[in-house]
Amino acid sequence: MDIATLIGFIVGLSCILITMSTGASGLLVYIHVPAIVTVFGGTFSATFINYPIREVLGVFGTVRNAFMHKLATPTEMIETLVGYATKARREGILTLEPELEKVDDPFLIRGIRLAIDGTAPELIRDILTTELSYVESRHSLGQGILTMMGAYSPAWGMIGTLIGLIDMLRTIENPSEIGKGMSTALVCTMYGAIGANFIYLPLAGKLRTRTQQEVLVKELIIEGILSIQSGDNPRIVEHKLKAFISPKLRK
Amino acid sequence: MDIATLIGFIVGLSCILITMSTGASGLLVYIHVPAIVTVFGGTFSATFINYPIREVLGVFGTVRNAFMHKLATPTEMIETLVGYATKARREGILTLEPELEKVDDPFLIRGIRLAIDGTAPELIRDILTTELSYVESRHSLGQGILTMMGAYSPAWGMIGTLIGLIDMLRTIENPSEIGKGMSTALVCTMYGAIGANFIYLPLAGKLRTRTQQEVLVKELIIEGILSIQSGDNPRIVEHKLKAFISPKLRK
Amino acid sequence: MDIATLIGFIVGLSCILITMSTGASGLLVYIHVPAIVTVFGGTFSATFINYPIREVLGVFGTVRNAFMHKLATPTEMIETLVGYATKARREGILTLEPELEKVDDPFLIRGIRLAIDGTAPELIRDILTTELSYVESRHSLGQGILTMMGAYSPAWGMIGTLIGLIDMLRTIENPSEIGKGMSTALVCTMYGAIGANFIYLPLAGKLRTRTQQEVLVKELIIEGILSIQSGDNPRIVEHKLKAFISPKLRK
C-alpha cells in the first residue's frame, strides 16, 4: 500500500511538473514565497484555531505511520494465526512466547501475551476492543482534520489571490503589466487547489481506507486469539477467520 | 441495459463532436496532450493516494462487467426458476443437474448445486447471502471510487488551467496572443468537466442502479432455490417470487 | 394543482422573454442550435448512462400524469368515502357497484371491488399497501432522475461554453469580435442554468409534493374502505378519516 501512495505522489507530481515545464516561462514562475506563506500558513492557522494544537501535530504522526508501517494483509494475518493455533494445540499455548519475538505488531503481541497469562476471555476481548476503538477514533480525528484542511486550502488560495489582485490592480499603470501581476496572484489559487486535491483530501481518504483495513486485521486478531485460547482445532480457527474476508481471497 | 449506456455514450460524444466541429478552428484545438496528462493523470494520482491500488484497478473490471454481462431481468429469472420448480417437482431435483450447463450465472449454478447436494436450507441461505453482501460491498466501493474521481476531475481541470494561465500571463508580450494561450488553458477545465459529468459520475450512478437490479435478481434466486428445495408447488414458487416485483410486471 | 404549475411556467417564461426582448439584439440571439444540442443532449446522455433507458423515458410519463390527472383533495375523498359509507350502511355494500362507474381513480375502484367481493380485510390492506409502496418508489425514482438532471444540466452548460470559448479565443483576430463569440458561448451556460432551475429541479420538487398528497389520499382510501366494509357508522368513518387532515380543513 505504501507503494500505491508513493506511485500516486510521483505520478501526480510528474504530471504537474511536465505541464509546468512545457510552458515558456520555466518552472521558477510557479514558486512564489509569499504565496506559499499565505496559502499554507493560512490553512494551518485556521486549522490551529479549529483543533487543539496537539491533535493537529498528531496528524503528521498518524499519516507517517500509515505509510511507514506496512500493514499485514488479512490473508497473511489468518496464516499467522492458524500457525499459532497449530503450535498451541500441539505443544501448548505457552510455546507461543518465543514466537512473539519475530512479530512487530504490538496489538498481536499484547493479545497473545494476555492469552498466555491465562486472562479470562471476556477480559481479553474487553481490553483489545477498547484499544481498537481508540485506534478508530484517533484515525477518524485525523481524517476530520485533513478534510477540514482540504476545505480551508482553496479558500486561503482565493484569499491570497485577492490580496495580490487588489494590490496589482491599484498600482498598475501600464496595462501590459497586468498579465504579470495576475500571474503572480493566480499562483495562490493554484497552491490552494493542489493542496486540497493532491495532499489533504487524498490523505484523508487514505486514512479512511487504511482504518478499515487496520480494524479488519485487529478484529481477526481478537477472534483468532480467543479461538486459540479456547483450544479450537486449527481448521476451525481458519474457518472462523475466513468468514471475515471476501470469497475470492479464501483459498 | 448495455444498449442504453452505449446510446448514452454515443449521443453524448456526438453532441460534443458536433458542437466542436461547428467552430472555425476544427477539432484538433480540443486535443492537447499536456492537458490530458495533467487532468487525467492528476485525477488518477489523487485516486491512487486515496485508495489501495488494487481496488482502483478493480473498478475497471467492475465497470466492464456491468456492461458486458447482460443481466437477466427479474421477470426472466422468475420464469427460469418456475421452470426448474416444475421440473424438480415432476422428475426430482437431481434432474436439474443437466440444466445448469445452459446457464451462465455462477450464482444460480452454485445455488442449484447446493440444493442438489442436499445442503441444509439455512446453510444455503447463509452461503448465498454472504456472497450477495460481497457483491454489494464491491460495487459500493466501486461507486465510492468513481464518485471521488468525479470530485477530483474538475479540481484537476482547474489546476491545469491555472498552470497554463500563470505561464501564459507571464510570457505574453503581445495582447493579441492572450486569446490563444487562454484557449489552451481552458482545454484543461473542459477535460475536467467532461471527465466528471460524462464518465465518472454517470458510471458511478450506473453501478448504483446496476447493483440494485443485481441484488434483486440474486434475492429472487435465493428465495426460489429454497422454495424449490422444499418441494413447493410451482404455482406457489411463482406467487412467492412475484411479490418481489412491481404489479405492472406481474402477469 | 395543474393550474399552479401552469402559472409557474407561464410566469417564468414571461419573465425570461420580457427581459430578453428588452435587449437591443432581439430574441433570436438566444436561440442557438448547437448550444441546445450540447446542453440538452449532454444532460440526457449522462442520464442515459446513469439510469436504465426505460426508467429515464418513464419519467416523462410520471411527470405528465402529475399534471394531467387532477388529484382528488383529501377533503373531497373523505366526502366521497363518507357518502359510500352512508349508502353501504343503508342499502348494503353491493349497491356501491354502480357508483364505481362515476369514478376514475383505479385505486379506489380496485379497493371497493375487493370489499364488495368480500375479500378478507387483512388481504385488502396487504394488496392496497403493496400498490401504494410501488407508487411511492416509482415517484422517488422519478425525483432521483430529475434531481440528477438538475446537477448535470449546469455542468453541461459549462462544457458547452468552454467548447465555444476555446474555439473563439483561438480564432479571433479582431478583438472587437470577442464580444460576439463570447455571447454565443454564454448561451450554453444560460441553457444549463434555465434547464436546472426552471425545469428539472422544480419538477423534481413537484413530484415530491405530489407524492405526499397522493400517498395521503391513498391512505384515506385504504382506511375508509376497511371502515366501510366492517359496517362502521358513517359518522365514525368521517371521524376516523378526519384524523388524517389538518384541523383547519375539518369542518
Next chain:
Amino acid sequence: MDIATLIGFIVGLSCILITMSTGASGLLVYIHVPAIVTVFGGTFSATFINYPIREVLGVFGTVRNAFMHKLATPTEMIETLVGYATKARREGILTLEPELEKVDDPFLIRGIRLAIDGTAPELIRDILTTELSYVESRHSLGQGILTMMGAYSPAWGMIGTLIGLIDMLRTIENPSEIGKGMSTALVCTMYGAIGANFIYLPLAGKLRTRTQQEVLVKELIIEGILSIQSGDNPRIVEHKLKAFISPKLRK
C-alpha cells in the same frame, strides 16, 4: 424577537444603502425593472412549479405571523400557568373562565376551556398534541419553501445576468460601452444574492428558531393544563414546568 428581526433588516438595508450611496453613480443605477422581474419573478415561478400554489402563498402568512404575534417567553408562560394553578386550587377550576378574556393565545384558551369542561386528560393531551404537530409541520413546510427560494434566487440572478451579457456582448460596437452593459447585467446577480442572503435564507432560519420556541411554549401549556386539572399544588406545577427550561432562566 420582532425587534431583533426589525433591527436586522434595518441594519442590513442601511449597510447596503450606505455602500451604494458612496458610489459615484447614485442609488438609481441599482434599480432596474427587468432585473427585478427576472430574478424575483423567476424565483417565484420555480417555486410555484415546485410547491402547490396555496402553500407558497401560505408562507407569507406564516412569516407575517412570526413577526406580528409576539410570542410569550417560556418564563412568562410558566408565570401565567402557575397563577392559574393558584386560582384554580383556591377557588375552583371554573373561576379560570373569566381569565381567558385577558388572553390572546388561542391554544392556551382552547386548552383551559377543555379543562374547565371536564374533558378526560388523555383526550386533552391528544387534541392539543395533534394541533401542536400541525403547527410544526406547517412551519417546516414554510422553512422548506424559503430554503428552496434561497437556492433558486442566486441561480435566477445568474440567468438574468447571462441574458443581459449575451445581448450586450452581441450589440456593443464601442468597447467603452461594455462597462455600462455589464453593470446592468450584474444587477441581476446582486438581486439574486441579496434575495437569498438577506431575505429567504434568514427568514427560513427565523421560522426554524421560532418553531422551536413556539413548540416549547405549547408543550409547557399542555403540561401545565394537565397539572392544573389534576389539582396539583401550584409549587409542584411550577417545579414540573421549570424542568423544561435552562437552569439560568429558573429563579
Next chain:
Amino acid sequence: MDIATLIGFIVGLSCILITMSTGASGLLVYIHVPAIVTVFGGTFSATFINYPIREVLGVFGTVRNAFMHKLATPTEMIETLVGYATKARREGILTLEPELEKVDDPFLIRGIRLAIDGTAPELIRDILTTELSYVESRHSLGQGILTMMGAYSPAWGMIGTLIGLIDMLRTIENPSEIGKGMSTALVCTMYGAIGANFIYLPLAGKLRTRTQQEVLVKELIIEGILSIQSGDNPRIVEHKLKAFISPKLRK
C-alpha cells in the same frame, strides 16, 4: 488550548500582513470602511434576522469563555478526584468542604456540595446531567450561529463586490481607472473570505472540539463524585475514571 488558538490567530494574521506588505501599494489599500460596513454589517444583519438577538450576542460570551477559562485536562481532573477520594475515605466526606475554596470549576463545586449534603445519588446524577445537557445545547447553538455566519460572510462579500462593480463599471470613462475601481470592489470579497475562513468557521470548529472536551471532563466529575460518595476505594475510583480516557494517557 488558549495558546494554540492564539498562535493560530497570530500566524494567520502574520501571513496575511506579510503578503499584503510585499505589495507595492502598502497596507492601507486593504482597509476600506464601506466594505467593512457592508460585509460585516450584512453578515450580522442576516444573522440577527435568523436568530433571536439574545442568542447572537450570547455567542460572544461563549467564545470568550472558550478562550479565557482554561479547561482542566481529563488527566488533571482524574488526579483531583482521586485526591478527594483518598481524603474522603480517610477523614470523611465532610472534610472536602475546605478543599472547594481552592477550586474554580462551579460544576465541580456544585457536585461536591451535593455529595457533602448527603443528596441521594440518583438526584445528584439527575441534577448534574441536566446541567451538562444545557452546556451542550448552548454550545451547539453557538456552533450553529458561527457556521451560519461562515455561510453568510462570503455571500455578503460578493454582494459588496457587486455593488462596487456596478457603480464602477457605470461611471468609468477612462479604461485605465478600471483597475482601481475593481481593486476597491474586490476588497469586499476578501473580507468575506477572511471572515468565513479565519474567524467564523474556525471558531465554530473550536467550540465543537471544546464542547467534546468539556463534556468529557464533566462526565468524569459526575462519575467521580458518585464513586466518592459511595465510599469507593481511591484505587477503584481511579480505575473507573481512567476507562474514560485513551490508553496512552493512562499511567
